[in-house]
Amino acid sequence: TGGPPARIVAMTAFPPAQARRLMRDAGMDDLLPKPVMPDDLTGLMSRAQAAFEAAVR
Numbered sequence: 708t709g710g711p712p713a714r715i716v717a718m719t720a721f722p723p724a725q726a727r728r729l730m731r732d733a734g735m736d737d738l739l740p741k742p743v744m745p746d747d748l749t750g751l752m753s754r755a756q757a758a759f760e761a762a763v764r
Contacts, residue, residue, distance in 0.1 A: 711762030
């Protein structure tokens, strides 16, 4: 539709270092570890919003 590409976020219970490597290899944009903590979710949403705003400029 001409807008910025959708961001792809992995949600996983894998250990963070292993999950980040797998996530990047698969082409995902970010990681949200389980159990989901409110601060992690807030940070993810802030990063996604910043990426969206940068893409539409």
